[in-house]
Amino acid sequence: KQEVTQIPAALSVPEGENLVLNCSFTDSAIYNLQWFRQDPGKGLTSLLLIQSSQREQTSGRLNASLDKSSGRSTLYIAASQPGDSATYLCAVHNTNAGKSTFGDGTTLTVKP
Amino acid sequence: DAMVIQNPRYQVTQFGKPVTLSCSQTLNHNVMYWYQQKSSQAPKLLFHYYDKDFNNEADTPDNFQSRRPNTSFCFLDIRSPGLGDAAMYLCATSRVGNYGYTFGSGTRLTVV
Numbered sequence: 001k002q003e004v005t006q007i008p009a010a011l012s013v014p015e016g017e018n019l020v021l022n023c024s025f026t027d028s029a030i031y032n033l034q035w036f037r038q039d040p041g042k043g044l045t046s047l048l049l050i051q052s053s054q055r056e057q058t059s060g061r062l063n064a065s066l067d068k069s070s071g072r073s074t075l076y077i078a079a080s081q082p083g084d085s086a087t088y089l090c091a092v093h094n095t096n097a098g099k100s101t102f103g104d105g106t107t108l109t110v111k112p
Numbered sequence: 113d114a115m116v117i118q119n120p121r122y123q124v125t126q127f128g129k130p131v132t133l134s135c136s137q138t139l140n141h142n143v144m145y146w147y148q149q150k151s152s153q154a155p156k157l158l159f160h161y162y163d164k165d166f167n168n169e170a171d172t173p174d175n176f177q178s179r180r181p182n183t184s185f186c187f188l189d190i191r192s193p194g195l196g197d198a199a200m201y202l203c204a205t206s207r208v209g210n211y212g213y214t215f216g217s218g219t220r221l222t223v224v
Contacts, residue, residue, distance in 0.1 A: 004154075034212045042217055043118070043202055044155070049212040089154065091213065100213070102154035 002027045004092050006103035013080055014111050021075040021106045023090035028068045031093045035064050035075050038087045038105065047088075048075070080110045115139070118203050118216035125193050125223055133188040133219045135203030141214070144186040146178060147202040149218075155202055161186060162208075190221075198223045 003026045013019050023033070032051045036044040048057045048064040050073065056065040063076040073090055089105040116137045125131040135144065142163050147155035159168045161180045175197070177189045190197055203216040 032212060036215070041200075041220060044204075044213075044215040046212060046214065093212070100157070104152070104154045107152075 002030075002092055002094055002101040004090060004101045004103040006088075006090060006106050008106060009104065010107045010109070012109040012111065015080060015082060017080050017110075018076070018078050019080055019108070021077070021088050021108070023073040023075070023103055025071045025073075025092045025101070027092075027094065028071055029094065030068065033064075033066055033073050034091045034093065035062075035073075036089045036091065038089060040087075044089065077108075080108075082110045082112050084108060084110050116203055116205055116214050116216035118201075118219050120219060121217060122220050123222070125190075125221065127194065127223055128192045131190050131193055131221070133190075133201050133203075133221070135186045135188075135216055136184050137205045137214075138184070139205055139207075139214060140183065141205035141207045142183070143206045143208065144180060145204040145206075145213070146176075146186070146188050147204065149200040149202055158188070193221070193223045195223050197221065 005024045007022050030052050034049045035047040037047050038044050050057045050064055050066045061078040066073045087105040087107045091100050091102045093100045119134050145160040146158045149155040157169050158172045159178050175191050179187045200218045200220050202218045204213045206213045
């Protein structure tokens with residue numbers, strides 16, 4: 001059974017700092033891994049999707065990496081801003097439909 | 113823009129009174145999912161449809177049912193809501209292949 005862990009559960013940083021969020025998973029037989037952002041009381045917004053054959057994906061100030069062999073993914077946020085404050089979840093897709101496992105998320109607070 | 117739309121955003125229902133949540137999509141994705149998310153927890157998969165094929169998770173209570181009358185719409189029926197069913201309900205879609213999930217904005221259910 002796939003297990004996904006996100007550490008830390010909460011993170012507080014000053015504005016402008018570069019930061020890394022971590023996601024680890026136990027079963028390396030994955031299709032892809034997806035990072036989401038969730039604002040309080042809202043749905044999940046997709047940030048980055050990394051295919052199992054890829055090592056990283058970039059979108060603006062965000063960079064996600066994937067190391068299947070070690071069961072790890074990181075989300076790097078450059079030059080953090082208060083608007084980045086949210087909960088970030090990673091989801092591991094084990095098949096191409098139907099079976100995915102989410103982490104509990106890391107709640108990020110960026111202080112002005 | 114193509115999207116996943118959930119209605120209503122907020123739903124208050126009485127203990128034991130049936131309630132229906134709806135989800136529609138303009139993405140023409142063949143897989144639709146219903147997730148339950150409680151505070152500070154990972155989304156929990158209730159069931160999903162692969163086209164018309166219904167897939168129920170083993171630990172989804174019988175109190176929860178779903179209908180997918182066509183590709184675009186999917187409904188979540190809670191037959192007799194209890195206080196423990198208060199949560200955010202998230203609808204997501206995907207298409208077969210390595211394309212990841214698209215989520216709606218969620219419905220916050222309150223049971224009084």
